[in-house]
Amino acid sequence: MRDPLSKKVVTIEPSGIRKFFDIVSEMKDAISLGVGEPDFDTPWHIREEGIYSLEKGRTFYTSNSGLKELKIEICSYLSRRFGLYYDYDQETVVTVGGSEAIDIALRAMLDPDDEVLVPQPSYVSYVPCVVLAGGKPVIIELKEEDEFKLTRKGLLDSITDKTKVLVLPFPNNPTGSVMTKEDLEEIVPVIIEKDLFVISDEIYSELTYGRKHVSIAEFPGMKDRTIVINGFSKSYAMTGWRLGYAVGPAPIIEQMIKIHQFAIMCAPTTSQYAAVEALRNGDGDVETMREAYDQRRNYLVKAFNDMGLTCFEPYGAFYIFPSIKSLGMTSDEFATKLLLEEKVAVVPGTAFGGSGEGFLRISYAYSIDNLKIATERIERFVKKYRS
Structure with missing residues (x-):
């Protein structure tokens, strides 16, 4: 039987984001900082x-x-x-x-x-x-x-x-x-x-x-x-x-x-x-959500810079993009170990292209309480691999 599949489609790699969330969905007490989806209900x-x-x-x-x-x-x-x-x-x-x-x-x-x-x-x-x-x-x-x-x-x-x-x-x-x-x-x-x-x-x-x-x-x-x-x-x-x-x-x-x-x-x-x-x-709803995201953004930028994972200040969307180069791991290695050892899901920068190597995407479309727990776990992970 001839190959039924398009060569063009077969050569396209699946999204580099999904594999982490297939794991985290089965993991008890895991926190995901990876999905680019607001945590607010539609107004x-x-x-x-x-x-x-x-x-x-x-x-x-x-x-x-x-x-x-x-x-x-x-x-x-x-x-x-x-x-x-x-x-x-x-x-x-x-x-x-x-x-x-x-x-x-x-x-x-x-x-x-x-x-x-x-x-x-x-x-x-x-x-x-x-x-x-x-x-x-x-x-x-x-x-x-x-x-x-x-x-x-x-x-x-x-x-x-x-x-x-x-x-x-x-x-x-x-x-x-x-x-x-x-x-x-x-x-x-x-x-x-x-x-x-x-x-x-x-x-x-x-x-x-x-x-x-x-x-x-x-x-x-x-x-x-x-x-x-x-x-x-x-x-x-x-x-x-x-x-x-x-x-x-x-x-x-x-x-x-x-x-x-x-x-x-x-x-x-x-x-x-x-x-x-x-x-x-809906203008008022947008402003309310934007103010909440801004508070979370400020918290995360400071938290990651304080733990030595340098992060430039982002002025848009709801992501930060900290560097993990100082730890000597690849982005994929860091994200995989963090998920398995500390039950925190982040996205390796390479999911967004080769120039994302050495970085992570962290979403702040999550509550401050979840962000605080997650950053405590990430800080513990970073200290472990720095020592």
Whole structure:
């Protein structure tokens, strides 16, 4: 019998995150600091709107591109929060999470062997999605001394005559790094001069601390070459509702909707009605959660620096990215031993690319009480292997 499997799919490695959580799910008294999921419940008024939509029998398909009311609210939200102006009808598509938006954006834009620049460490799905879309991922290694930001030099050094798309993953998962207005000003001229397109993953745009998120689409000349990806999972604690969106140039969005139409049909109707409520009345919820994350962020940064695992201050998302190089272990070795010996699950930096070696991703989407217990265990582990 012939091999039924696609060679392209077989060559893709499974997520480096999952194996630790397969273990921790079976381990009594274990604490996980690895999952990138808010520990808050979806705010009640948002859940109530979802329930109400079911009670009213709103269980039909919506338009392929999304519920009209939701697309209008998305565009209103982007204009008031980030100064981004899009047409709800021609430049907006509602997707099954931000992950689907990334996937269909790449599939809509890439021809075979087009190169896509992927800064790493970064979210685990970018490289596989490029491969599945027929493109060639080109890794830009971000450096700790640059606070894991994309620099003008790093960008220029990676561009070839086959480069078509740049993935811009900020605020960043796993490092918590952000790109300021000044940082973006350094790379925008390069993008325009080299005629690149950008997929800007801004799923953590509401989770920044001490500085406001700036979108690259705000810059002159960038709106027509940028797809902005966002969603509801992180900001509104709506991970299980599976709802995201993309906005961008109408010709690209049109082709994304075509793929979405054949692969998905439309995003879940109940989730879309709940998201309308989130955008209209959820600003206070976002602020409450952001304040809690900021408290946890400050606690963890100090705790890890105090135990000698140096950590730069992250200004976005809900992760810190401490260095473990002083212990002489690989990231995978550290994470495995920590889990087995102290029952604390963290993610090795290498799950997010080779340049993550020597680092760990620690999520602070957990209660302060859990973080305190976990850091006590990690400190005990560190002291053991230092002595």
